[in-house]
Amino acid sequence: MSNLPDLEAWAIFAKVVELRSFTAAAEDLAVSKATVSKAVTRLEKSLGVQLLHRSSRHLSLTESGRELAGRAQQLLSLGEEAEDAARDDAANPRGLVRLAAPMSFGITHVGAALPDFLASYPDIAVDLHLSDDVVDIIGGGFDAALRIGALPDSSLKARRLGPIDRHLVASSAYIERKGRPEHPADLKDHDCLCYAYLPNPESWRFTHKEGEEAQVRPSGPLRANNSDAMMPALIAGHGIALVPDFMLAQHDPEGSLITLLPDWSAPPVALHLVTPPGRERPARVTVLLDYLVGRFSRQCPAD
Template sequence: MARLPDLEALAIFARVVELRGFSAAAADLALSKATVSKAVTRLEARLGARLFNRTSRRLALTDAGARLAERARRILAEGEAAEDEALSQSLAPRGLVRLAAPMSFGLAEVAPILPDFLAAYPEVSVDLHLSDEVIDIVGMGFDMVLRIAALPDSSLVARRLRPVVRHLVAAPAYLAARGRPTHSAHLSEHACLGYAYLPSPETWRFLNPAGEEVSVRPAGPLRANNADALTPALLAGLGLAVQPDFAVGRLIAEGRLEAVMTGWSAPPVALHLVQPPGGPRPARVEALADFLARALSRRA
């Protein structure tokens, strides 16, 4: 008669690999170190292969262990997600969700709405990481990332939430002193403040309604890796910059900045909610993903 796989031993093995040690896995699983060691030994005996090379100071996967590790990790993740999904039918979502978002957008639009989510789900906690860098969602262990871009095809699961409009802006004082550009050809005569994480920061591209595309190599006194960091220089009249609406929309409405070259637009980008491939996902992750999708889509 066929034997069922030793799922418990596979899950324990996956945790040992993840935490790089028997003691760490035992502490994480609230088991004795002996129980963890016996489970791995049982798995090795069943498979007829050594999974670790062990010394007093070092634990390293064998070739057989390395081949098994990724499948064991997936089995553990599927098991945890299945339990979370079953529990969610009778229990409120609970646990930690790791979320990353661009710095300026996170401060302007994500942080203000998180209290509503945390009030609705008191047993869920959120680890919010703000950075304009492109986050390796799988390698850095995030449950989801908010990304503003024209996304390439990938194995990641992306949900498009809304378009993000970008404006070429400057202060009225700058425009009065240096003139108002109406075509990209004029930008060579202007001070351009740059954003370091554009797909090609050395080149600005613009499109018009007829489909014509032009590009320019901007030059100016400042480049920064965060949109808000350019605002003081803009308000001081030091140059022009391509900025997203969430960073400058209020300043345009107040007349402190003005949009120029309005017959042209930067290439379209959108706000996406990005998650690792695979599933099902824990209830706490689905709860936050659905909340962000509803709240941030409405804020367009």
């Protein structure tokens, strides 16, 4: 593999040519005169040609130096333009941000949150990917993801935005037909509607307010990989389901569903904002992350 060009030395050479002085170039770049001299010498050694005639009073370009001075100036200009563009982007964020979110939460909350953000940052476009699958953020080229649930260990950076409570609920029609469970163990005799993307969908775990723990294997007429698809059957009285609070707010705003086993709670889950490793992010990503933190930390306050 060939060595990368010494862009710093090229840029310093261009500045020396522009100002016709090692001292003036050093002052302009806020470095020592020795640093400037070493950079030019390093470039000459790398190229195998002399670029400048030096004397105590006079500095002039060699023939090779004249031929290369224009290219050095182009490299310096391109670098300055790139830095100016980056600073401008930081002051005026623009470009595309790719964000992943769970399907139901994304439709209900993320989609509703974006209009205010887009109004504030008209030069930013958001590519919103909704899926209840745990997407590969790095492999999929995403800048960030919102995730609900316990997070596995990984190299990703995660910020907890707040808790999401889950409630065991059923319709009054179901309770009239099948009765009300008094203990989690009773659920084995009930029709359970199951969400397939729970951390362990084959098992529901509960903890009593006095510390007792219980576990049951739910079974029933419907299992779905999307909570929205499960809600009509739940409301129609076809079973019992473990439902996050934001789904109840959306599908049962009047509170017609009945909470079961109120002294028992399912393991806590939370909303997280997950990003790839690394500190530096484009301004367009940073402002969206800050907006999401402000928006959902208020809606999901820390416990």
